[in-house]
Amino acid sequence: MDFNFQLMEQAIFCGGCFWCTESIFRNVKGVLDVVPGYMGGHVKRPAYREVCNGNTGHTETIQITYDSALVTYVTLLEIFFHTHDPTTLNRQGNDVGTQYRSAVFYNNLDEKQEIEQIVESLTKEAVFENPIVTPPLTRSITQTHNIATTTQTNTRTFRLPGKLFKT
Helix, strand or coil, rough: CCHHHHHHHEEEEEEECCCHHHHHHHHHEEEEEEEEEEECCCCCCCHHHHHHHCCCEEEEEEEEEECCCCHHHHHHHHHHHCCCCCCCCCCCEEEEEEHHCCEEEEHHHHHEEEEEEEEHHHHHCCCCCCCCCCHHHHHHEEEEEEEECCCCCCCCCCCCCHEEEEE
């Protein structure tokens, strides 16, 4: 498959366990790469165990590189919001701690507006029983820490339109 490198973009999502979210987005058409790591903390290049103790301020994060000619940022946002619980603070399922908080790091003001529009739409449609607590956070290069690959994967089952996923 040929890719237009000019249309490659990145999205950064925090939706709890990065292994769970990584496995979802690896199967989306147009996604070229998904890298798990940490963002938003105050410790430079923290180790997994440091983040797990909850004292570094980091959240488990995935950095998605995608071809915007094949999948849009809004589509990725829709998948993100429908594949985790954006209404729980510092928790996803049995995973509890600030490192499991839900957030979206945006690259520019257009992305911030798209995040806010999705949240407004989901709220208006009452998709979730509780209010969405997922904040849009600005991304800066200095916030990106310890993006590291992993071989462990977890799987979950979600109902999403089949046309979005690789076959």
